[in-house]
Structures are given as structure tokens and as C-alpha cells.
Amino acid sequence: MLRKTGFVGFIICCLVLSCVVGCKKKKSTARTAFYYWKTTFTxxxxxxxxLKAAADNRLYLRFFDVAWNDTRKEVLPVGIITLKQNVREFRITPVIYITNxxxxxxAVDQVTPLAQKVNQLVNDIxxxxxxxxxxxxxxxxxxxxxKNRYFAxxxxxxxxxKKSLEATIRLHQVKYADRTGVPPVDKGLLMFYNMGKISANLKQANSIYNAADAEKYVRYLPTYKLPLDIALPLFSWTIQIREGKVIQIYGKIGQKELADKTNFEQTAQPNIYKANKSFYLSGIYIRENDLLKLEILTQKQLNEAAGQVSRHLAHLEKRNIIYYELSTIAASALEAKDLEEVSAHF
Known part of the structure; x- marks a missing residue:
């Protein structure tokens, strides 16, 4: 009887140990990186x-934009980057923004010549x-x-x-992939932000990220036909509202500017500010009684966003988690450990 009891105890111990080992969260293999989007790099x-502590110097660097010039009826490079410091220590992935x-x-016969010009400029820089x-x-x-001309x-x-090619993917392009198509590239980069409606409604959810809007898209991720890296937001913006209408969105008006009590007063809603007077702020005209709605993500919301999207992704070793972007005030307010916590969801 003792022998039988001992054997049963041994089996129970093995099961408990197996559960502990099996239930232990697998260590993340995700890699952190940053975007840098300004035209002057310093x-x-x-x-x-x-950059060094959180991302081991991994940087997605915007080289230039490519835009259609209505006057000249041709494609032109815009905002070509100027580098003001040595970048040899950085692990750089060039990024090119092309307007739709x-x-x-x-014309169809102009697509390949465009590819040649873009490739040449990338390699020149x-x-x-x-x-x-x-x-x-x-x-x-x-x-x-x-899609046909872009994919071509x-x-x-x-x-x-001849290098590995990546393409950015918006959430609507995941949900409606059967219509928008899947780009012929090696990897996609899912932009997990700018998903809500920009509105003069002061009670409207945060348009940069909110879980309710995100939920409309994330369930389509497991079947998407590309491996996906993830971009998360490290930026804020302020929506200027006048007489119930959206006037403009400004990235350069943030918490610091809105906290100036000589110009603004905080309303009952913590992210809504009212102009005390008419004045210019960094060249922007603010009229008395204008409302300014600050949209920003807290550390808690960043973790919520990461947790929400990570649950729906197909497995990928060494997934890149790229934060947009390094030059913002929001990025400067964070420490490496804060971003490591967010990236660990993947």
C-alpha cells in the first residue's frame, strides 16, 4: 500500500512540475526599433x-518621400533626408514614403522607370x-x-x-485583403494606430488608438498572408475645434503648450483645453474659446495596444516592434525598460 501511495505521489509531482514548466510564459524574441521621420537627422x-538601450541602435530611417507634382505632371522626390551626424553605429533600414x-x-509603362529612379536614389543616399x-x-x-500598379x-x-523588401500595411488592408490584395513583398509592417475617427465630438474615443476600434480589425490578422512586424505609436497630436468643427490637427501642440495657463484653461475633461484669448502659437492661429483636444497614449494604453494585437498574430520569431517615432516628446519621456515591457507582449 505504501509503495502504491508513493507511486501516486510521484505521478502527481511530475504532473505539477510539468504544469509549472508548461505554463511558464515563453520569453519574448521580439526586437525593438524606432522610426525617424524628420528631414534632418540629428x-x-x-x-x-x-535608441541604444531600448533598440540596440535599430533604426527605420525615412530617406525621402515620392510624390505626384500636379503642376509638372510628374513624379518627384520630396523631403530628401540630410544627415547631420555619423550614422555608422546604427543598424538602419531605409524607408521610402510613396503617395498613392x-x-x-x-501610366503602366512608367512603373518600372519609377522603380529604377527610386532604387538609384536610395543607393545614392x-x-x-x-x-x-x-x-x-x-x-x-x-x-x-x-493596387495593380503599386504591386507592379x-x-x-x-x-x-535585391534586398529584403517590406511594405507597410494599414488595418483596413488587413480586414479587406480579399479586395485590396496582399503586396508581393517579403514581410509586412502593420501600423497599429490611427484607427479611430477624428471628430469635433469631445467624447469621441482616442483616434490614435482605442480598443473598441481596434477590435473591428484584429480578428482578421491570423489569416493574413504575410509575416508581420508591428508599429506602435509614440506620438501625440492636438485637434483644434471651433464652433463644433475640426479646424486642424497639430503634432507640435502638446501637453507643455496646453498647460500654459496664460493661454489655455483645462476643462472638466482632462484632455480638453479652452483658449483664454486669441493669439498665435508657433505660427498657428488660436481664437478665443477654441477647444483643443489632446490625444496621447499613456504607458498603460501602449501595453493594452500591444497585448490586444499580439493575441491575434501568427507566430513569428524575432518580430520587430517599431515605435513611431524617436524624435517625439513622447519618446523622450520614456525609458528603455518602459518599451521593453511593451515589446515583451510579442
Whole structure:
């Protein structure tokens, strides 16, 4: 009887140990990185420290935009980056933003020449600044009407550039993938922000991220036909509202400006401010009684966003979690451990 009891006890111990080991959360293999989107590249001490400590110097650097010029009826590069410091220590992925309007106007036989010009400019910038790169990312909010020309551009660019090719993916392009198509690239980058409605309604949920709007899209992620990295927001903006209408959105008006009691007073809603007078703020006209709605994500909301999207993703080793973007005030307010906590969800 003792032998039987001992054997049963041994089996129970094994089961408990197995449960403990099996239930232990698997360590994240995700890698943190940052976007940098300004036209002049120079990092201050805080930004340099955060990039190194949180992201091991992984940086997605916008090289230039490509836009359609209505006057000249042609495609032109815009906002070509100027690098004010040595970047050899950074692990850089070039990013090119291409407006969808190009593919609304471009003839089919002009797609490959465009790919040649973009590839040449990328390599010129990389060569002049001693930037070796293994992958490149194209950012374009294509539509059903432009997908064929955009996808043809990606194929032509890939054949020329020979590096790993990534493309940004908006949430609506995941939900309606059967209509918008899946770009012919090696990997996608899901932009998990800018998902809500920008509205003069003061009770409208945060348009940068809110769980209710996100939930309309995340259930489509498991079946998406590309491996996905994730972009999360490290920025804020302020919506200027006048007489019940949205006037404009400003990235350069933040908590610091709105906290100035000589210009604004906080309303009963903590993120809504009212102008005390008419004045100019950094060249922006603010009229007396204008309402300014600050939208920003807290550390808690960042973790909520990461937790929500990570639950719906197919498994991917060494997924890149890219924060947009390094030069913002919101990024400077964070420490490496804060972002490590968020990235650990993946």
C-alpha cells in the first residue's frame, strides 16, 4: 500500500512540475526599433541613449518621400533626408514614403522607370552616408484602384534592389485583403494606430488608438498572408475645434503648450483645453474659446495596444516592434525598460 501511495505521489509531482514548466510564459524574441521621420537627422543625448538601450541602435530611417507634382505632371522626390551626424553605429533600414496619388496618375509603362529612379536614389543616399542595409521598407496607402500598379512597382523594385523588401500595411488592408490584395513583398509592417475617427465630438474615443476600434480589425490578422512586424505609436497630436468643427490637427501642440495657463484653461475633461484669448502659437492661429483636444497614449494604453494585437498574430520569431517615432516628446519621456515591457507582449 505504501509503495502504491508513493507511486501516486510521484505521478502527481511530475504532473505539477510539468504544469509549472508548461505554463511558464515563453520569453519574448521580439526586437525593438524606432522610426525617424524628420528631414534632418540629428539625435540629442536622450534620443541616442534611448535608441541604444531600448533598440540596440535599430533604426527605420525615412530617406525621402515620392510624390505626384500636379503642376509638372510628374513624379518627384520630396523631403530628401540630410544627415547631420555619423550614422555608422546604427543598424538602419531605409524607408521610402510613396503617395498613392502617384499610382492614380502613373501610366503602366512608367512603373518600372519609377522603380529604377527610386532604387538609384536610395543607393545614392546609402552610399554617400556609408549606410549598409539588408532590407528596405516602402510605405504607401494603396487602394483597390491602385493596387495593380503599386504591386507592379514593388515587383520591379525588388528585382532591382535585391534586398529584403517590406511594405507597410494599414488595418483596413488587413480586414479587406480579399479586395485590396496582399503586396508581393517579403514581410509586412502593420501600423497599429490611427484607427479611430477624428471628430469635433469631445467624447469621441482616442483616434490614435482605442480598443473598441481596434477590435473591428484584429480578428482578421491570423489569416493574413504575410509575416508581420508591428508599429506602435509614440506620438501625440492636438485637434483644434471651433464652433463644433475640426479646424486642424497639430503634432507640435502638446501637453507643455496646453498647460500654459496664460493661454489655455483645462476643462472638466482632462484632455480638453479652452483658449483664454486669441493669439498665435508657433505660427498657428488660436481664437478665443477654441477647444483643443489632446490625444496621447499613456504607458498603460501602449501595453493594452500591444497585448490586444499580439493575441491575434501568427507566430513569428524575432518580430520587430517599431515605435513611431524617436524624435517625439513622447519618446523622450520614456525609458528603455518602459518599451521593453511593451515589446515583451510579442
Amino acid at each position: 539625435l540629442d543625448k536622450t534620443q541616442s541613449s534611448l 496619388k502617384i499610382f492614380e496618375n502613373l 546609402a552610399g554617400q552616408n556609408h549606410i549598409p542595409y539588408q532590407s528596405i521598407q516602402i510605405d504607401c496607402d494603396w487602394t483597390i484602384g491602385t 512597382f514593388l515587383k520591379a523594385f525588388k528585382s532591382l534592389n
